[in-house]
Amino acid sequence: xxxxxxxxxxxxxxxxxxxxxxxxxxxxxxxxxxxxxxxxxxxxxxxxxxxxxxxxxxxxxxxxxxxxxxxxxxxxxxxxxxxxxxxxxxxxxxxxxxxxxxxxxxxxxxxxxxxxxxxxxxxxxxxxxxxxxxxxxxxxxxxxxxxxxxxxxxxxxxxxxxxxxxxxxxxxxxxxxxxxxxxxxxxxxxxxxxxx
Numbered sequence: 001x002x003x004x005x006x007x008x009x010x011x012x013x014x015x016x017x018x019x020x021x022x023x024x025x026x027x028x029x030x031x032x033x034x035x036x037x038x039x040x041x042x043x044x045x046x047x048x049x050x051x052x053x054x055x056x057x058x059x060x061x062x063x064x065x066x067x068x069x070x071x072x073x074x075x076x077x078x079x080x081x082x083x084x085x086x087x088x089x090x091x092x093x094x095x096x097x098x099x100x101x102x103x104x105x106x107x108x109x110x111x112x113x114x115x116x117x118x119x120x121x122x123x124x125x126x127x128x129x130x131x132x133x134x135x136x137x138x139x140x141x142x143x144x145x146x147x148x149x150x151x152x153x154x155x156x157x158x159x160x161x162x163x164x165x166x167x168x169x170x171x172x173x174x175x176x177x178x179x180x181x182x183x184x185x186x187x188x189x190x191x192x193x194x195x196x
Contacts, residue, residue, distance in 0.1 A: 002191075003027050004122075005060075007039060007053035007067040012151040017066075019175060020184045026191065034060045046071065046083060050121035051130055058123045066187070070118040070180060072153045074102070074141060076111040085153070099145060099156050112141040114157065116179040120187045131190050135182030139166075150174060 006017055006028045014030055021028050031039075039056045043049040046069040053067025071085035081088035081102065089097035106112055115138045122131040138160040145155035147167025154166035159177070166174055175181055 001025055001027050003029055003063055005029050005031055005034065005057040005063050005065040007031050007057035007065055009036075013068065013180070016175065016178070016180055017068075017184065020181060021188070024188055026188070028066075029061075029063070031057050031060070041069070041083070043069075043083070046117060046119035047121065047132060049083060050119045050132070051123075054121040054123040054130065058125060062125060064122065064124045067121045067123075068118060068180070068183075070116065072102075072114055072116055072157070074106065074112070074114045076109040076113075077105060080105070095152055099153060102141065102153070103143065103156065106141055114139060114141050116153075116157065118179040118183040120183045122187060122191065131187065131194070133183045133186035133190060135179040135184070135186065137177060137179040137182070 002025060004026050006014065008014060009030070009032055017028055039053050041049045041052065043052050049069035050067040053069070054065045055067070057065035057067065069083065071082050073079040073082055081098070085098070086092050089101040091097060115136050118135040120133045139158050140160070141156050142158045142165065145167070146165045147155050149169065149171060150167045157166050158164065159166060
């Protein structure tokens with residue numbers, strides 16, 4: 001079984017990744033077992049940030065590493081909050097402030113179409129290149145939060161062709177359709193194909 005360091009301390013992400021990687025030939029180890037240092041997201045794209053995280057975890061642990069970056073892109077805001085999704089309102093990880101800022105920004109906009117994007121980067125100490133996988137989930141932003149599940153922007157993100165937000169559907173259903181699930185399943189396939 002290949003041990004892979006997951007370069008994230010986000011409890012919601014850790015839970016999702018562990019669920020998706022169970023019953024595979026890969027064991028995820030949280031980066032918190034090696035360091036509590038924050039990883040600086042200095043990239044200008046999801047790909048760069050995912051790579052930066054994977055490289056940081058590889059350098060700290062010496063083990064194969066998986067970095068991710070994800071965000072919410074709103075069409076009428078030119079793709080914002082994008083790579084700044086977690087710190088859109090300034091304070092990293094404050095879901096309520098981020099949601100409120102986004103709702104304020106959209107209050108006068110008609111087009112509220114949006115998508116979640118997830119990019120994964122895998123690095124192995126013996127490989128010269130990084131593997132990348134991508135996932136997207138389409139929907140729109142609603143005017144006020146609904147539902148108790150999920151995290152982040154889930155309560156204000158209504159899934160395309162549904163009347164429900166991500167926070168209103170079961171965890172099982174969310175895990176089947178999420179952007180992170182799509183990119184993770186693609187990465188698991190890439191890892192299996194490359195005989196890791």
